Amino acid sequence: MWIFILRRLAVLALALLVVSFLVFLIPYLGDTDPVRALARARFGRLDLDAAAIETLRIELGMHRPLLVQYLDWLGNAVTGDFGNSYMSREPVMEQVWSALKVSIVLTLAALGFAFAVAVPCGSIAALRQGSAFDSIVKSLNQAFVAVPEYWLAPMSILVFALYLGWLPSAGWRGPESVILPALALSLRPMGYFTQVMRASMIDVLNSPHIVAAHSRGLSVRRTLIAHGLRNALLPVITLFSVWMAGLLGGAVVIEVIFAVPGMGRLVYSAIVNGDLPVLQAGLVAIVTFAVLINTLTDLAYTVLNPVVRIDNAAA
Amino acid sequence: MLANQTIMQHQVRPEACEPVLEVEHLTVGVPGVGAIINDLNLTIRRGEVVALVGESGSGKSMTARSLMRLMPSGISILEGSVRVGGEEVLSLSEDSFNEIRGSRIAMLFQQPHVMLDPTCTVGAQAGEALHVHQHLSAAEEHERVVQLFRDVGIPEPEERMKNYPHQMSGGMAQRVMIAAALSGEPDLLIADEPTTALDVTVQAQILQLLDRKRRENNLSILLITHDLSVVSAIADRVAVMYSGEIVEQGTTDEILHSPKHPYTQSLIHCALLESDESGQLYAIPGNPPELLSKMPGCRFRSRCQVAEKWGHPEICSRVAPPMVEHDGPACCARCWVGASDDMQAQAIKICQSATEETS
Numbered sequence: 141m142w143i144f145i146l147r148r149l150a151v152l153a154l155a156l157l158v159v160s161f162l163v164f165l166i167p168y169l170g171d172t173d174p175v176r177a178l179a180r181a182r183f184g185r186l187d188l189d190a191a192a193i194e195t196l197r198i199e200l201g202m203h204r205p206l207l208v209q210y211l212d213w214l215g216n217a218v219t220g221d222f223g224n225s226y227m228s229r230e231p232v233m234e235q236v237w238s239a240l241k242v243s244i245v246l247t248l249a250a251l252g253f254a255f256a257v258a259v260p261c262g263s264i265a266a267l268r269q270g271s272a273f274d275s276i277v278k279s280l281n282q283a284f285v286a287v288p289e290y291w292l293a294p295m296s297i298l299v300f301a302l303y304l305g306w307l308p309s310a311g312w313r314g315p316e317s318v319i320l321p322a323l324a325l326s327l328r329p330m331g332y333f334t335q336v337m338r339a340s341m342i343d344v345l346n347s348p349h350i351v352a353a354h355s356r357g358l359s360v361r362r363t364l365i366a367h368g369l370r371n372a373l374l375p376v377i378t379l380f381s382v383w384m385a386g387l388l389g390g391a392v393v394i395e396v397i398f399a400v401p402g403m404g405r406l407v408y409s410a411i412v413n414g415d416l417p418v419l420q421a422g423l424v425a426i427v428t429f430a431v432l433i434n435t436l437t438d439l440a441y442t443v444l445n446p447v448v449r450i451d452n453a454a455a
Numbered sequence: 456m457l458a459n460q461t462i463m464q465h466q467v468r469p470e471a472c473e474p475v476l477e478v479e480h481l482t483v484g485v486p487g488v489g490a491i492i493n494d495l496n497l498t499i500r501r502g503e504v505v506a507l508v509g510e511s512g513s514g515k516s517m518t519a520r521s522l523m524r525l526m527p528s529g530i531s532i533l534e535g536s537v538r539v540g541g542e543e544v545l546s547l548s549e550d551s552f553n554e555i556r557g558s559r560i561a562m563l564f565q566q567p568h569v570m571l572d573p574t575c576t577v578g579a580q581a582g583e584a585l586h587v588h589q590h591l592s593a594a595e596e597h598e599r600v601v602q603l604f605r606d607v608g609i610p611e612p613e614e615r616m617k618n619y620p621h622q623m624s625g626g627m628a629q630r631v632m633i634a635a636a637l638s639g640e641p642d643l644l645i646a647d648e649p650t651t652a653l654d655v656t657v658q659a660q661i662l663q664l665l666d667r668k669r670r671e672n673n674l675s676i677l678l679i680t681h682d683l684s685v686v687s688a689i690a691d692r693v694a695v696m697y698s699g700e701i702v703e704q705g706t707t708d709e710i711l712h713s714p715k716h717p718y719t720q721s722l723i724h725c726a727l728l729e730s731d732e733s734g735q736l737y738a739i740p741g742n743p744p745e746l747l748s749k750m751p752g753c754r755f756r757s758r759c760q761v762a763e764k765w766g767h768p769e770i771c772s773r774v775a776p777p778m779v780e781h782d783g784p785a786c787c788a789r790c791w792v793g794a795s796d797d798m799q800a801q802a803i804k805i806c807q808s809a810t811e812e813t814s
Binding site for chain 2 (some may be wrong): 348352353355356357358359360362366367370371444445
């Protein structure tokens with residue numbers, strides 16, 4: 141087990157190294173000179189003369205060879221220092237860290253809710269294939285998957301915040317402000333989770349060991365709980381981790397509409413403003429989390445699936 | 456006809472033992488479409504091993520599933536009666552029938568590995584029937600499973616209980632299934648090809664184990680197999696299935712040494728790897744009919760080599776043969792050749808009147 145975890149951590153380190161180099165290169169890939177980008181962000185002007193730009197370049201150390209700059213940047217990044225924001229001039233790491241916390245809360249709330257609804261609904265739909273319940277679940281799924289967030293978000297604000305006045309319309313103050321954005325964010329994954337749960341439960345219910353369990357006198361419900369759920373959950377767990385990694389930095393629309401200070405909005409505004417240090421740190425944080433979540437998923441898999449567990453112990 | 460490869464001594468059982476399972480006129484199929492199993496009659500007495508033999512697709516496994524009421528979806532019992540220990544069970548609700556499954560009738564399957572939940576320890580699965588039927592505490596259940604594992608020949612039962620199915624060999628997994636099946640001390644064990652997927656050496660061990668349990672516990676076994684050497688080793692009686700019907704029943708001796716039905720005769724030729732006149736290995740010509748198809752006359756007619764040589768082949772293709780008793784209902788064959796002259800005369804009359812109507 142420990143060897144398995146160590147091996148995963150080594151993969152994590154390697155992935156981060158590769159990503160860090162790519163992220164470091166971002167400012168040099170575009171057609172704008174990073175020094176000019178900084179000058180624009182800081183002074184709001186593009187018409188600085190060449191001499192001033194060169195002074196700024198030497199001040200930032202950007203005249204050195206690329207590899208030296210990378211190692212320098214990497215050395216700082218490892219200690220959590222990604223420099224200061226071009227816009228606010230505050231340390232980047234603090235901004236990223238607070239945005240990351242917001243995003244984790246929002247994503248977990250949304251996906252946790254989606255999961256909690258999808259598992260029972262998918263299971264019951266699988267158990268009662270072709271019933272009215274199954275058809276209702278199926279059409280709701282299709283609706284949830286198809287509804288775009290940029291429509292759903294304003295509509296939910298209109299109904300729950302402005303018309304009914306139950307929840308705050310935007311911002312990030314207290315638990316009640318999590319509900320609307322999390323709900324709006326949860327519908328699409330909920331649709332996918334339910335579909336996968338239903339399909340995988342149908343698969344499991346058709347497998348021979350379910351018949352064998354019935355033959356021992358177990359009721360349908362007991363068989364489902366004892367021998368169906370665990371097997372059927374495996375693909376949903378995988379999907380969960382994919383969504384988790386995706387939503388951490390990818391909930392841009394929801395975060396912008398609800399004014400949630402999360403990673404999506406942070407990275408989005410960094411791009412718009414050309415705030416390169418924030419962009420770099422944000423991307424590194426998102427990738428780190430995605431790989432971490434993948435590792436956690438693999439661990440969850442080994443707990444749920446003994447076939448994988450024993451193989452890993454042997455490795 | 457078949458060399459008696461008895462690996463165990465048969466015990467001659469008194470016919471007087473009470474029946475554990477009585478099946479009458481059981482018809483199973485797709486409602487509105489047709490029958491897969493047609494008018495099946497079978498009685499199994501206490502301590503008796505009855506073998507159900509036939510080609511693949513003859514409806515043997517479906518019979519087993521129907522007796523457990525575990526048919527695939529879409530298939531249901533259309534008519535008939537199944538009595539377990541004298542009690543009619545087809546009319547029971549699903550919940551009431553769950554109390555019979557695993558406690559009075561238990562089942563073994565062909566591939567023990569896929570019949571065990573891969574995410575669950577074998578100990579937990581073997582203890583399930585105890586948990587459901589006898590409401591034992593966890594400690595008592597554990598104790599019983601250790602005993603059961605030891606009894607069915609699983610070494611180091613305490614350790615093995617913690618294993619997952621993929622850590623076990625096929626033979627060991629089948630022993631786990633046997634322990635699970637016997638945990639509720641059933642009267643009847645339905646064993647659907649329990650040794651087909653196993654090595655020959657392991658097969659003998661498993662058969663020995665089943666034979667020992669039937670002696671010790673007076674267990675009745677419905678053994679489904681296509682292997683006649685297994686039949687000769689363990690079965691007291693044999694029922695031969697063809698295309699969803701039982702075509703012949705009798706004691707193992709009668710069936711293997713003087714089969715009445717042409718299909719049984721062919722089956723035994725095949726099992727003995729006999730050659731025909733040209734030196735080719737004998738095979739039954741043609742294929743069995745589609746299970747759901749309806750046909751007049753005998754379902755074996757198109758493959759039957761006796762009908763051609765017999766005097767009235769037209770009866771075979773026109774009128775379904777009755778079950779002809781040769782020695783009471785326990786020894787009978789569904790074939791016109793053995794029928795009495797009266798019955799044959801009646802059938803010929805039916806044929807003639809049918810011909811007149813069409814002409």
